Structure formats: C-alpha cells, structure tokens
Amino acid sequence: MKKLLYLFPFYCLLLATSCGDDTAVLPEPEVTDLNLTFRANFGDADLDFNTTSYDYEGMEMSISKFDFFISNVALYKNVDGNQEQTELFEIDFIDFTQNNNEVTILNQDLPVGEYDGIVFSIGVPSDLNSQIPGDFSSTHPLGFSNLSHYWADWNSYIFSKIEGRLMPAPGQDEVFFSYHTGSDDFFSGAIEKSLSLNLEVGVTKTINFEIDLQNIFLSGGALDIQTYPHSHSLSETTAATHVVNNYPNSITVN
C-alpha cells in the first residue's frame, strides 16, 4: 500500500501528460483547393467581344459587354435525403469583357470528400442588395471599384449587363442594345447543377461553367432586340425578364 502511495503522483503526472497529448494529436481536417472557371459562348463558339459577328435570326450581332454577379455559391452533397452544403463564397463579379472571356476563382481550404453538385445564384441576394457601394470596402465586388453596377434609382445593384450591336439589314440603322438586370425581383434564386466531384488532398480540381449567350437570347423564343433594345430601367422589364429567365438553362457545369 505504501508503494502504491509513492506511485500515486506518477499516475497523476501520466494522466495529465496523456490529456495534453490527446489535444495535440487531434488530426487536422483534410482540405484542398478548387478552381471555378467561367467561360462564355455564343452557341458552339467561344464568345468574342466586338470583332466577331454572330448570326441572330438572320441578322448580324456583335457583343461588347457581358458580366454578372454570382452569389451564394456552395458545393452540396446528398445525405440521407438532405442536402448538406459547403459554402465557397458569398458573392463575386464575373466580368468576361475585361478578362478575355475567362474568369477563374480559386477557393481554398475546402474539406476533401465527394460532392454531388454545386448551387449558386445569378444576381445579388436581397440582404446585400439592400446595401450601397459605400457600405463595402472599395475593392469589394460590391464596392466603389464596381460603381457602374449600382443603380441608386432602383435601390439595387445591376446584376448583369449584356451590351452589343445588331445590324438589321443593309441600309438600316444598326441597333445598339443594352440589357441591364437588377432589383430583388430579378434575382435568379438558387440554381442547382449536379456533378460528381471528389476533392482530394494535394489535387486542385476545376469546375467549368459555360454560359451560352445565344441561348439567353433565343430560349423561349428569340428576344426582339429591335423592339426592346434596352432594359436599363424598371419600366422596361420585357427584355430583363427574358434574360433572367434564361440564365438557369443557359449555364452548364462540368
């Protein structure tokens, strides 16, 4: 018994040391990186700004600007009938015009594992859309560096811009069109795209987004550009509605 009493302090020390060891050896979560790459097409062709004429209902069309906000971007996996989401980012600005039609966003430190798809929205969600550029740092996608995409009269950000020219026929005046969408009513809501994605440590994978601008114009019936050349005010919603309705079916993800 006396020997056991001598040993007692050592048992305590051993216990304390082992507790510390347990904390120290907790495994780090396994994480990896993921690229999201965005490209715009016009039908089967890469979108080319200004210099390429595309056929649009028998007329020549060129595109001078195409951009949009993408928001609430998350990977998801289906677990027991429920969707578990891993957020990638809250919002970013995809500007094809200034980036030679290819934008890549790097997402870091994502949990490894298998995912069943990606969910996102086109536009600015209402909680952010109720704010103004001055509420954000100047370099934030919603800040002063992107002041051209806020419209005070709408109390809204401009969610997307598509601009270009249509040459109706020889001898007719060309039509300059500009489709700006915005306000909470034109937020796309969640767009889900399923894919099979296995994120592994040490391997940076890429999800490719392809946006078909031709489909945005044509799906559901060709947008009458000559009749509706602009949608930059809330009193001209025909074209904006057409554009916003067609975003979900014009984006493919692989």
Next chain:
Amino acid sequence: MRIPTLISIATLIFIIGCGADDDVIDFMPPVGDLTDIPYNPMPYNVEVPIQFPPIPVPPNNALTEAGVSLGRHLFYDPILSVDSSMACAACHLPVGGFTDNQKISFGVGGATGTRSSMSLINSAFYLNGLFWDGRIQSLEEQALLPVEDDVELMHQWGDVEIDLQNHDEYPTMFRQAFGIENVSQISKELAAKALAQFERSIVSAGNSKYDRVIALDEFFTDAEQNGFDMFFDAPGDLPDAECGHCHNAPLFTTNEYFNNGLDAVVSLFDFEDPGLGAVTGNEFDYGKFRAPTLRNIEFTAPYMHDGRFETLEEVIEHYNSGGHTADNLDPLIQPLQLTEENKADLLAFLLTLSDTTTLQNPAYQNPF
C-alpha cells in the same frame, strides 16, 4: 617681427587648426544625417461624405500628417520643374475644381499639351486607371510622370532629387514623413508617395446641395428634382438623360472609359486622339476616354478630354444630339429628345454638385 618668430606663430596656428578639425569630426554628425530629427508619424484622417467608404490606401503608403504636408508642399513647389516656373498646381488649381480651366494644358515655356487637365477631387477612389486614357494604375505611379514630361514640367528626377536633398527644409520634411536617416535617401519614389498622399486627401467635403439632399437636410427645387430624375432615369414622364450610367453617384463617375460620340470617324483607327486604345492596343478602345467626376463640374470648364465645350449647355446639347455613331459607341449614347426645359432642369441638377467648401478647404491650398 623676425622670421623665426613668424614661423613659430604659424606652426602654433597650424597645430591648433589641426586640433580644431579633429574636434569638428568628433562632434558633427555624418554629412546628411537626419537621425537627430524626431520621427513620430501621426495618422492623417480623411473625412469622407455620406455614402463613401473609407479611402483606399496602399499598405506601403499610409497617410500621415507629415506625409500629406510634404506632398502638399511638393504639389505647390515649382522646384519640380526644369526652370522652377511651374508646379503640379499650375494645372490643378483648387479654384478650378483642381483643373486649370484651359482647353489644353500648358507646360514649361508655354509648351502645349494634348489634353485638358483632369480634376483631382476624389482621385483616391479612381480605381480603374488614371489620366484620360487610364495608362497608369496608382497615384504613386502617376505622380512620377509630369516631372519628366516634355510638355509639362520638363525636368529630370535625378536633378530634382539633388535639389530636394540640398534644400533647407525638405530633408527635415522627408525625415518626418518617411523616417529616412540620411538626405541621400530622398528619392523620386518618396516624393511620389508624398504627392500621392496629398492627392488622396482631396476628398469631397460632402457639402454640395446634392449631398445635403441625400442626407435629408435640404430639398431640391422642382427644376433640380426634374434634372435629378432625368439624370438617373427615374420612372415617370420625363425623358431619360442616361447620365448616371457613366457618372454614377456618389462619385459621379464609374471610373470607366467610353466613346461618347464626340467625333465622326470612318474607322476606329481614325480618332485624332486614340485615348484608351493607345494604351491597350485594342481597336475597340480607340476614341474612349475616362468618364470624369461631375462633382464641382460648374468650376471645371472647359469640358471633355480636349476641352472642346466651353459650357455645360454645350455638353448637354452634345448628349441630346446622340453624338456620332461608331462601332464602339456606347449603347446609351443616343438622341435624348430633351426639350429646352428638360435641358435647363438637367443643368440645374448639375449645379447642385458644386461644393465650394472642398475647393476652399485650407488643407488643400498653397502653403507657400
């Protein structure tokens, strides 16, 4: 006095003289040493008006009291020009909304530039290139150029650095601003940093009538309200003037570049001044220029990159006409069909962007 006596005295003087030299070497600091001057940088606080975020500042050039003060002195000091006849301020006078009110700016000896000077108000927020053609990305880079420009200050930075190092006051000011330890460390890069700090400090005071209305402290007149509604394409019976797309509040610029239909050209390469196109090489950027801020536009005449319009009435008339078409014409440049009353209302609104408290702010005036 006999010669041996003279030799003795001369020898004594020589010895004393040598001793004196040793004493000077012992007690004088090394040539150009500035470490005896205190260096206690105090942050410079820039107040911004409603709807503005804090000014963006590069991490390696935080605004300090001493830095802004040095920049202000350099800005107004003709020491930067080859014949000490012109300072930066010659083309950016507060009374002119930080322009020179010239159609085309002049340099040393009357050298003729190619463009009208741009306002510096809120240049801290110019986040998409500087100059009319966007060829420079930061105020620090920008500040380096006019000194050596052949139609501006015509000097050489190497010579400016020597002048500043030998100046009675600037070594102390550089020490206080940047903590340099020796005058030899005065450089064009530090001068540019100081100039950038001063320029970054020139922010709207937020005391224009527009700002007061937005803050609900005042109301527009009917004419101003009509002008506001047309400027921002508000719903209603008034025509859209499409102004706000390129001159969006609260900066009244979107920091973008446009062909606003000023010139008729057969090909995009025919623009007399290629503007952004000369910087990017992109054919569709030819004839595009930065949309300037409209804050204090009342004071910055003449207008456009080449000062072609002497009055705001002429500017409004140009946009009302729809301008000249071109393959890269901005799609919102189109005939506006404004009536004379519409045009007068639009002008009334533009005048609400005047803020003389910014222009008269003592912190922006000539310190000499």
